[in-house]
Each structure stands twice: as C-alpha cells, then as structure tokens.
Amino acid sequence: MAISTSPGVIASSEAVAPAADQPAVRIPTPAGKKKKGDGLVALAYLAPGFTGFVFFIVVPLIGSLVISLFEWPLFGSPTFIGFANYEKLFGDPTFYTVLLNTVIFAFVYTAVNLALALGVSLWLTTKLKFSGFWRVIFFLPAITPMVANALIWRLMLSQDGLLNSLLGTFGIEGASWLSDSRFALLAVITMSVWQSFGYNVIVLSAGLGGIPKEILEASRVDGTSAWNRLRFIILPMISPSLFFTMTMTMIGAFQVFVQPQILTQGGPGESTNTFVLYLYRNGFVFDKLGYASALAWILFIVVMLITALQFAGQKKWVNYDK
Secondary structure (H helix, E strand, O other): OEEEEEOOEEEEHHHHOOOOOOOOOOOOOOOOOOOOOHHHHHHHHHHHHHHHHHHHHHHHHHHHHHHOOEEOOOOOOOEEOOOHHHHHHHOOHHHHHHHHHHHHHHHHHHHHHHHHHHHHHHHHOOOOOOHHHHHHHHHHHHHOOHHHHHHHHHHHOOOOOHHHHHHHHOOOOOOOOOOOOOOHHHHHHHHHHHHHHHHHHHHHHHHHHOOOHHHHHHHHHOOOOHHHHHHHHHHHHOHHHHHHHHHHHHHHHOOOOHHHHHHOOOOOOOOOOOHHHHHHHHHHHOOOHHHHHHHHHHHHHHHHHHHHHHHHHHHHOOOOOO
8 A cells, every 4th residue: 555645655555564584673772761660689699798797797897896895704794894904905014025926926927928039920910931820839828728828837937946046057056946035026027928928929920910021021121220210110110919919928927816816825924925826815715805895996906007007108109109
C-alpha cells in the first residue's frame, strides 16, 4: 500500500514501520544519571569489607579505649579508675626505657633494611644470570614462619652456637650475643633485617624495573657517573616505592614482638624490652589489661604521629611524575 503525500513523493508503509527482524535499539543512560538499584549494588559490594572493618578494627579500638579507663584483671571484676592508668604509665621509668629501645630499634632497623634492600635490588637489575633465583632466595625468609627463624637464630647466636664456633676457628673469641646488653639489641636488629628485607627487595626491584631503559642509556651516553645516575635519575624515579617501603617498615618496626621475645625474652635487664613485648607482659603475665590497653593507645598515637610526619615530609622528595 502506498500513500501519496505530495507531488513526486511517495511514502511506503514499509519505510514507516521497522522491520520485524531488526534488533531494538537500547537508549543509553545519560552520563551522571544513576540507574535504579545502583546504590543497593554498591552497598552489597561494600558490606563484607565494611562489616569486617567495623568488627575487627573499630570495635576493638573503642573497646581497648574503654578498658584503658579501668583496673581490669584478666579474671575478675573491673573497677573504673579514669585516666589513672595513663598517669601511672607516664610515671613508670620502665615505660621510657621500653620506648627508647623501640625507637632505636625502629630507626636503625628501617635504615639498615632499606639500604640493604636497595643495594640488593640494584645488583639484581644488572645483567645478572639467574636473577630470578636470587630474588627467591632473598625473599624466602620473609615467607617462612618468624618463630622458626627466631629459634634458629637463637641457636646460632648462643654461647656455644654456630657463630662463636666459626669465630673460634679464626682465633677470635666469641661474645655473649644474646646475654650481653652491649650486643643483645644489635642481635635482635640483625635477625629482624635478615627476616624481612627480602620483601622490600621485591618492591624496589619492581620500581627499578619501571624506569625506562632509554633514560638510563642516554645518561650513560652523556657520560653521567654511576653515583649521579643513582642520585638524580634512579632514586627520584623509584621514590614512591622507597616511600612505601619506608613507611610500612617503620610501622612494622614499632610493633616488633616475636624476635625479642624468643631471642632474649626482653633481656638482659630491659635492654631489648620493646613496646609490644612490655604491653603483652602487662596484659597476660601481670594480669593488668587496663594498663596494657593504655600502653596500646600510646603506641597507636606514636605510630600515627610518625606516619603523619612521613606523609608530610614526602612532599619534598617523593616524585610521582615519571
């Protein structure tokens, strides 16, 4: 059937109606316009993580803050004492010794860890055969149980252990590495660096692998020395990786517990007693949960302050534009 509309123009009914076998055209949703149910879908994805965050982070934080305001024996009835635990804490000379030990451990451990990890990462990025094998070797201690590693190191560093036996073969008198206050903290730091620096090697190696080879080749052609190439090209370009490893290593260092607990039990005296070890003893050995919770909140504040300083300082040396 044809319908005459105007002279010379004929419109066909077939042209007006869409073909039966032609697929329907979906009209796209305008940008910025939300579909019905998008919010519910987003909440469904967020719910598991948010629930875990609330129950495993927020609730324990609030609970520990409440407990810190009580004299709360592990088995017994709590008594509200306000901020007495905090007053007692700042009047406790052991607290300052423990804090100093932890600060020394954290800064020395972080510095040595990053320096060693950076050096090994630079070595692995050279034209080295079996570099993948060496990465695995350095990373192995980081994925093996820390308790087992600490027990092995305690045997190695004991008075009649492997280290003193090796020194004896060269006519060098061994030392009491774990029972002498001059060496005990150094022994804990050494074992801790060996345990964990392999993780930083992997992170920094990835950062080094992201540097365009053309830039390094151009610097060699221009006669740039190895030191200037490291200082002005490599370090600025891997600064985000360095900042990440520095921050995470420092946070972990302030929470050191297993190494001094197994190697030295905090001794001799208080020379290797760290914050978390002191916290643990007060809470589960001396039956003072309120005091231990106050210690935990002080540690939380200290770590937050140091992390905030790191983030404030990174604006001056971290380069995110490659």
